[in-house]
Amino acid sequence: MLKIYGVYRSRATRPLWLVEELGIPFEHVPVIQAYRLPEPMASEAPINTLSTDFLGLNPMGSIPSMDDDGFVLHESLAISLYLARKYGGAIGPKDINEEALMIQWSLFAATSIETPALKIQQTKADTDDGKSEIEVAARLLKRPFDVLEKHFSQNSHMVGGRFTVADINVAEIVRYAQGHSALFDNRPALKTWLETCQARPAFKAMWEKRLAEPA
Known part of the structure; x- marks a missing residue:
């Protein structure tokens, strides 16, 4: 399944708006920006752009990122253009x-x-x-x-x-x-x-x- 990593209060709005237009199923993984957290490395901190698991997906630690059945892509504009090309019909x-x-x-x-x-x-x-x-x-x-x-x-x-x-x-x-x-x-x-x-x-x-x- 398509996964989009990143919170809505970020550049992730671009692909997140697009998937709303497309009506395709996806999983939203709300990765928050580390600078918005008082202690991003604390054990109880939510998954964020400095979390080890997320850095394993995107070493740059930026959002959004995307995993489309194993195809991983970063940068919001690239993600949106890819999704429109693959799924978009008239929107692509x-x-x-x-x-x-x-x-x-x-x-x-x-x-x-x-x-x-x-x-x-x-x-x-x-x-x-x-x-x-x-x-x-x-x-x-x-x-x-x-x-x-x-x-x-x-x-x-x-x-x-x-x-x-x-x-x-x-x-x-x-x-x-x-x-x-x-x-x-x-x-x-x-x-x-x-x-x-x-x-x-x-x-x-x-x-x-x-x-x-x-x-």
Whole structure:
């Protein structure tokens, strides 16, 4: 059986949202980040990214990881792209060109959007320094967000005119910056696309499970 390792409050949301879309059976193994635990090496500590058993699966100690009947894979974007290719039907690529575009957009989001978007999510805006850091991060997002705005002004989805794994991968990265409304107020096509993705029943099911986890 397919196993996905990682908590919902992590990048594991990407493959966990995807399996909700696919409706395939899987086992969720809730491996938590070690930095969130006061004593991750204690005998009573839950399985975490420093646990010996998990490091045996993923020596990097990062989540998520996946075991699909003995095929082990790490990195959330790679896992999602693999699962969509194997199980996805319309949510996966229909040909090699679509597959290349799904990889392109996923890597674009990871390299051009994720770092400043995470800075926005993780920085408190209740101090002058925090506000300044957020504004710097928002400026770094201007060009990639303009690229997405132009794309969604002409296309309903990332690839192929339909909802695919590329929408999941990109939406879950763009989400990090969602709290900074100014980035979306003047980019209506991007805002509409993200809200449409997050209105899907599978996203809501994934998000409900995320909210049920301890913060």
